Amino acid sequence: MQIYNSLTKKKEDFVPLEGKTVRMYTCGVTVYDQCHIGHARSLYVFDVIRRYLKFRGYDVHFVRNITDVDDKIIAKALETNRTSQQVSDEQIASYDEDMKLLGLEPGDVEPRATQNIPDMIADIRGLMEKGYAYAVGGPASPAGGDVYFNVHAFKDYGKLSGQGIDKMMEAVRIEKDSGKKDPLDFALWKSSKPGEPAWDSPWGRGRPGWHIECSCMSMKHLKTQTLDIHAGGRDLIFPHHENEIAQSEALTGKTFAKYWIHHGLLTIDGHKMSKSSGNFITIRDAVVQYSADELKLFFLFSHYASTIDFTGEKMQEARKALGRFDILFWKASELLKDKDVEPCQDGPACRQAGFITAHKEEFLKAMDDDFNTPKAMAALFNLLNDTNKFIDENKKDLHYLGVIYHAVDILENFARNIFGLFLKEKEKPLSQDLKKLLDERLAARAAKDFKRSDRLRDLLKDKGIAVEDTQAGQTWRWI
Numbered sequence: 011m012q013i014y015n016s017l018t019k020k021k022e023d024f025v026p027l028e029g030k031t032v033r034m035y036t037c038g039v040t041v042y043d044q045c046h047i048g049h050a051r052s053l054y055v056f057d058v059i060r061r062y063l064k065f066r067g068y069d070v071h072f073v074r075n076i077t078d079v080d081d082k083i084i085a086k087a088l089e090t091n092r093t094s095q096q097v098s099d100e101q102i103a104s105y106d107e108d109m110k111l112l113g114l115e116p117g118d119v120e121p122r123a124t125q126n127i128p129d130m131i132a133d134i135r136g137l138m139e140k141g142y143a144y145a146v147g148g149p150a151s152p153a154g155g156d157v158y159f160n161v162h163a164f165k166d167y168g169k170l171s172g173q174g175i176d177k178m179m180e181a182v183r184i185e186k187d188s189g190k191k192d193p194l195d196f197a198l199w200k201s202s203k204p205g206e207p208a209w210d211s212p213w214g215r216g217r218p219g220w221h222i223e224c225s226c227m228s229m230k231h232l233k234t235q236t237l238d239i240h241a242g243g244r245d246l247i248f249p250h251h252e253n254e255i256a257q258s259e260a261l262t263g264k265t266f267a268k269y270w271i272h273h274g275l276l277t278i279d280g281h282k283m284s285k286s287s288g289n290f291i292t293i294r295d296a297v298v299q300y301s302a303d304e305l306k307l308f309f310l311f312s313h314y315a316s317t318i319d320f321t322g323e324k325m326q327e328a329r330k331a332l333g334r335f336d337i338l339f340w341k342a343s344e345l346l347k348d349k350d351v352e353p354c355q356d357g358p359a360c361r362q363a364g365f366i367t368a369h370k371e372e373f374l375k376a377m378d379d380d381f382n383t384p385k386a387m388a389a390l391f392n393l394l395n396d397t398n399k400f401i402d403e404n405k406k407d408l409h410y411l412g413v414i415y416h417a418v419d420i421l422e423n424f425a426r427n428i429f430g431l432f433l434k435e436k437e438k439p440l441s442q443d444l445k446k447l448l449d450e451r452l453a454a455r456a457a458k459d460f461k462r463s464d465r466l467r468d469l470l471k472d473k474g475i476a477v478e479d480t481q482a483g484q485t486w487r488w489i
């Protein structure tokens with residue numbers, strides 16, 4: 011397996027530090043507002059990577075943080091006349107609901123910044139003792155004290171972003187009266203203003219800087235000073251991840267993360283997401299118009315590192331593509347219904363159906379190559395097409411049903427267990443009432459009573475079922 015490492019700017023063989031154990035950390039959400047479809051991509055991409063690593067036999071320890079103290083949360087609290095904790099608690103509940111809507115698993119640990127403040131203070135003290143950080147002001151100061159990381163003291167600063175310090179200086183805003191020794195120095199501890207969340211510290215009441223949160227929580231909860239994988243969006247490379255590396259390696263003297271994985275960004279109709287311009291889609295709104303599986307398939311059609319553009323046309327393509335799975339699964343279920351067909355494993359049906367093995371290997375080769383989901387999906391669609399062809403052209407084959415069973419089993423296994431598709435169908439049985447409605451709609455279509463058919467389709471949609479009419483007949487799926 012190879013992974014493109016953002017640190018070395020090349021693909022590398024994936025070799026964890028400790029046997030088959032993988033310690034993976036991803037930057038999570040800042041909970042000041044509802045999650046949008048850009049967050050959905052990030053959450054899903056790393057869910058797929060975790061699933062595939064597990065499929066390949068790795069013991070994955072997965073930590074994803076929640077930033078619940080931040081300038082944006084404080085601003086939202088002031089705007090809505092609430093406390094920061096009320097805002098963050100509300101949005102964490104919303105985030106949890108979004109994860110359920112998307113069918114994504116939580117991290118093994120999802121630490122909140124506010125639950126790890128003493129550990130962050132200890133790390134900051136360690137950096138000061140080693141000469142990498144300095145305080146401005148202090149407990150006796152009316153405004154309290156701030157602590158900054160001395161960027162020039164860390165000789166490897168810029169190694170992730172590939173920028174020299176002189177180049178970085180061109181983009182830095184010089185803050186007046188900050189007390190910084192250098193404009194590039196970044197805050198490890200910030201004194202809090204009246205009414206803002208604050209914790210006691212050796213430098214007065216205040217709160218941690220954003221960067222120290224991730225360094226502290228990743229090492230603490232993964233129980234290591236060197237992560238196997240650190241992941242996040244490309245927009246976090248500088249300054250967030252660059253600063254994480256600087257403070258972590260200055261503190262421990264060890265490499266902070268062996269592999270860095272960054273996903274590309276998401277635009278909507280060619281434009282950056284912006285609430286002010288109305289070019290903004292929350293996860294909650296997206297899954298009303300499209301199913302979670304349609305959204306996932308849209309993400310899978312592009313490599314995780316690429317920038318992608320969300321459009322109605324692309325979502326319709328994803329819907330049609332999912333329909334192709336529905337058609338095959340419907341065909342197979344009709345053929346295999348009430349038949350005693352064993353999984354072929356290494357039996358004659360498996361050996362005979364060489365196309366299944368070929369496409370399975372094609373899928374694994376693509377995923378082993380830096381999680382190349384577009385090529386992996388192409389392999390699944392090739393398997394789907396060849397299975398349809400086998401169904402139509404090989405009815406007299408001695409192992410006809412065994413081959414079909416095996417092909418559909420592989421498709422479902424990869425789609426469900428690696429890509430997290432069709433999870434709702436697995437978890438939620440169809441009730442007798444819903445079966446009756448589907449049968450009634452089928453009868454209405456056969457009788458050419460299209461008004462009744464459309465009413466039943468809308469009723470089923472209200473109950474969480476999307477119905478489509480295809481050449482093979484009526485298909486449905488949970489939404």
